[in-house]
Amino acid sequence: MNEFGNSKRIRRSARIIVVAPDDRVLMFRFDVAGRPPFWVTAGGECEPDETFEDAARRELAEETGIAANPGPQIARTTPEFITVEGEPVQADERYFIINVPEARIDTSGHTELEQKVMTQHRWFTLTELSNWHEAVFPENLVELIAAQTS
Numbered sequence: 001m002n003e004f005g006n007s008k009r010i011r012r013s014a015r016i017i018v019v020a021p022d023d024r025v026l027m028f029r030f031d032v033a034g035r036p037p038f039w040v041t042a043g044g045e046c047e048p049d050e051t052f053e054d055a056a057r058r059e060l061a062e063e064t065g066i067a068a069n070p071g072p073q074i075a076r077t078t079p080e081f082i083t084v085e086g087e088p089v090q091a092d093e094r095y096f097i098i099n100v101p102e103a104r105i106d107t108s109g110h111t112e113l114e115q116k117v118m119t120q121h122r123w124f125t126l127t128e129l130s131n132w133h134e135a136v137f138p139e140n141l142v143e144l145i146a147a148q149t150s
Contacts, residue, residue: 006080011045014055014070014093014096015041015093015096016042016056016060016095016096016098017095017096017097017145018042018064021103024103025126026041026103026105027041028040028063029118029122037134041095056070060098061109063114065107070096070097070098074095074097074144074147076093078092078093085113093138103123126145
């Protein structure tokens with residue numbers, strides 16, 4: 001039994017909300033066989049002895065080409081889900097937000113798996129995120145961003 005009351009592996013991950021000057025938010029579309037497409041922020045699993053902050057910095061560079069300090073943690077979520085590899089996990093996700101000077105990224109640092117399942121990236125307005133026809137995670141993303149800008 002883990003600290004969340006189940007026997008699933010705890011998957012620690014850092015998620016980064018990347019915001020461009022026009023208040024557009026970077027999202028990545030995942031297309032996984034047998035599942036409907038879904039959109040998520042940049043980020044991923046922490047290495048075994050890596051802090052959430054260090055993982056956020058590493059994932060930001062790997063997935064976007066942006067070398068920057070992601071700033072302080074702004075939120076935590078603990079969803080249960082099935083990874084793209086098919087493993088049921090208990091997540092411990094920490095969220096960071098970073099404002100970037102332009103809506104441009106470099107995806108050349110993506111791993112082979114990321115290249116396969118992360119089929120698109122897009123800069124969304126908050127209105128688009130609120131009404132998007134495909135799943136967006138975290139589900140409260142717009143509220144997380146609004147809480148940081150108000």
